[in-house]
Amino acid sequence: MIHQQSIEVETRGRGTVDVSAAVEAVVRASECAAGVATVFVHHTSASLILCENADPQVRRDLEAWLARAVPDGDPLYRHTAEGADDMPAHVRSALTASSLTIPVTGGRLALGTWQGVYLYEHRWAPHRRRISVTVVGC
Numbered sequence: 001m002i003h004q005q006s007i008e009v010e011t012r013g014r015g016t017v018d019v020s021a022a023v024e025a026v027v028r029a030s031e032c033a034a035g036v037a038t039v040f041v042h043h044t045s046a047s048l049i050l051c052e053n054a055d056p057q058v059r060r061d062l063e064a065w066l067a068r069a070v071p072d073g074d075p076l077y078r079h080t081a082e083g084a085d086d087m088p089a090h091v092r093s094a095l096t097a098s099s100l101t102i103p104v105t106g107g108r109l110a111l112g113t114w115q116g117v118y119l120y121e122h123r124w125a126p127h128r129r130r131i132s133v134t135v136v137g138c
Helices: 020-030 057-069 085-095
Strands: 004-012 016-018 034-041 048-051 098-106 115-121 130-138
Touching: 004 016, 004 020, 004 057, 020 034, 020 048, 020 098, 020 115, 020 130, 034 048, 057 085, 057 130, 115 130
Parallel strands: none
Antiparallel strands: 004 130, 016 115, 034 098, 034 130, 048 115
């Protein structure tokens, strides 16, 4: 059995958005008891991360590290058509993930106690992002 559904996510600009509940809703709608869920973001300047969901400082620290590793406006970048955050957003996306594969057990995402699924917006401006969730199993 295969079930596929898209999720639209509004971002407020650079940062993370918890999409765990939305992905979980797709898994429940699939009525799949056991299998895998693949979560895919359809953009090159946003990504997906599996991250701690208990302490928001973890995601703030990740952002601080990425800001240091991939600074906006670096003169190294030639691709700046959409602003100083354009190429850094693409690099950040390449360093993180465009898809995640998560086990489905008992009709639910088999996430660890402190794990959450996050859309990571890498642009400064708000965007509408599309995520596809594909559930394969029985």
